[in-house]
Amino acid sequence: xxxxxxxxxxxxxxxxxxxxxxxxxxxxxxxxxxxxxxxxxxxxxxxxxxxxxxxxxxxxxxxxxxxxxxxxxxxxxxxxxxxxxxxxxxxxxxxxxxxxxxxxxxxxxxxxxxxxxxxxxxxxxxxxxxxxxxxxxxxxxxxxxxxxxxxxxxxxxxxxxxxxxxxxxxxxxxxxxxxxxxxxxxxxxxxxxxxxxxxxxx
Amino acid sequence: xxxxxxxxxxxxxxxxxxxxxxxxxxxxxxxxxxxxxxxxxxxxxxxxxxxxxxxxxxxxxxxxxxxxxxxxxxxxxxxxxxxxxxxxxxxxxxxxxxxxxxxxxxxxxxxxxxxxxxxxxxxxxxxxxxxxxxxxxxxxxxxxxxxxxxxxxxxxxxxxxxxxxxxxxxxxxxxxxxxxxxxxxxxxxxxxxxxxxxxxxxxxxxxxxxxxxxxxxxxxxxxxxxxxxxxxxxxxxxxxxxxxxxxxxxxxxxxxxxxxxxxxxx
Numbered sequence: 001x002x003x004x005x006x007x008x009x010x011x012x013x014x015x016x017x018x019x020x021x022x023x024x025x026x027x028x029x030x031x032x033x034x035x036x037x038x039x040x041x042x043x044x045x046x047x048x049x050x051x052x053x054x055x056x057x058x059x060x061x062x063x064x065x066x067x068x069x070x071x072x073x074x075x076x077x078x079x080x081x082x083x084x085x086x087x088x089x090x091x092x093x094x095x096x097x098x099x100x101x102x103x104x105x106x107x108x109x110x111x112x113x114x115x116x117x118x119x120x121x122x123x124x125x126x127x128x129x130x131x132x133x134x135x136x137x138x139x140x141x142x143x144x145x146x147x148x149x150x151x152x153x154x155x156x157x158x159x160x161x162x163x164x165x166x167x168x169x170x171x172x173x174x175x176x177x178x179x180x181x182x183x184x185x186x187x188x189x190x191x192x193x194x195x196x197x198x199x200x201x202x
Numbered sequence: 203x204x205x206x207x208x209x210x211x212x213x214x215x216x217x218x219x220x221x222x223x224x225x226x227x228x229x230x231x232x233x234x235x236x237x238x239x240x241x242x243x244x245x246x247x248x249x250x251x252x253x254x255x256x257x258x259x260x261x262x263x264x265x266x267x268x269x270x271x272x273x274x275x276x277x278x279x280x281x282x283x284x285x286x287x288x289x290x291x292x293x294x295x296x297x298x299x300x301x302x303x304x305x306x307x308x309x310x311x312x313x314x315x316x317x318x319x320x321x322x323x324x325x326x327x328x329x330x331x332x333x334x335x336x337x338x339x340x341x342x343x344x345x346x347x348x349x350x351x352x353x354x355x356x357x358x359x360x361x362x363x364x365x366x367x368x369x370x371x372x373x374x375x376x377x378x379x380x381x382x383x384x385x386x387x388x389x390x391x392x393x394x395x396x397x398x399x400x401x402x403x404x405x406x407x408x409x410x411x412x413x414x415x416x417x418x419x420x421x422x423x424x425x426x427x428x429x430x431x432x433x434x435x436x437x438x439x440x441x442x443x444x445x446x447x448x449x450x451x452x453x454x455x456x457x458x459x460x461x462x463x464x465x466x467x468x
Contacts, residue, residue, distance in 0.1 A: 015268060015273060018268065019268060022265070022266055022267050023265065026262050026265065026266045027262055029266075030260065030262045030263075030266070034260055040260070040263060044262075044263055044264070047262075047266050048266050052272060123258075125253070125256070126258045129253065129254065147219070148251055148254035149254055149255070149257050151255070153219070153221070154216075169212060169215070169216050172219075173208070173211050173212040173216070174208070176211075176215055176247055176250050177208075177211055179254065180247065180249075180250040183250060183253060
């Protein structure tokens, strides 16, 4: 995919070119929105809104990381949604299973290629991480999602959030510290494969 | 880990991400080699980060591609359509201007002299020469006619042309033989003939009965259209319809082609 060419075409109003970019980045945007909002439907709405906003404001893109630019639009959409939620608190409709029991974590989006054991393991890990992320202030949560889940470097996160790198560094350290403490409560639930001391080497 | 300051944690976090300068990195690594507690803190941070990086990715519930409808895209407008639109507007304006001109003209003309036009044939040969007591004749004519002003306005233009031949009016001052005959056939003592230069209104009104159809008869009035379009107005109207219709057809064809191309793309 020739990303700069597609961006140039999209800037001239070529919707097909923009949609190719959408297909390339929709998972990253949806995943980011999901981690920030913790609601699949709201995350889908925010993602759609972000792409729409991105297409309309595409002429404002002045180069640099297009992924970071798109992530900024979805982050803004998520902040808008969070502000809306604060103004008008709602009770989410929790999915029910066959026995009309609430399903804590929607599973219908899980990868069907995984074995049931792997799916369960992933679901538990996801539940633990999402629970701990939800306990963070929004600004910290966003930094962690962008840096650790989306893999952006500090400069990109700073560009997305329009904050100094020093602020990003500080927020990320605080967020990781709080997540570490939170995740310790789930240590028994987490599979041993996720205790990755070998990553220390970097 | 709690034994270390937040500044240490921040450095460890940045060290994990490779965001320290070379000098800071060297200093931290020498401390890590000496401080087991700091090293344990780094391990925990590293595990936490690894867990976060392994957060399962959810598949997108649907594609988020945009449709032309969502972004408000319209089919490309054929080049001729804007020109046709402008031409239609200009033609329509011209048409209305001609209507307005007609209306203003008839109002002005009708207000200034409605009755004499109506009465001209009744007296035959108004323009024939100097008319004595013309004012009196006119006032009598008005009394007989008693045509409302609005009606007079409506009938103003065609009245002289249509009534004149019936009564041999001779408005332009030409020979009025029928009038002369009529007058001659009713010899009344003291009445003047047409050879006389100017018949007095008294003679005419006394000897020549005012025809009952001096105002336009109702059936004739009903048969007459309320207004007629001049050739210019007809041409403008036809042009406006053709131009507007062509613009609509071109736009419709462009929309249809656009919709077809979208379906083909899907």
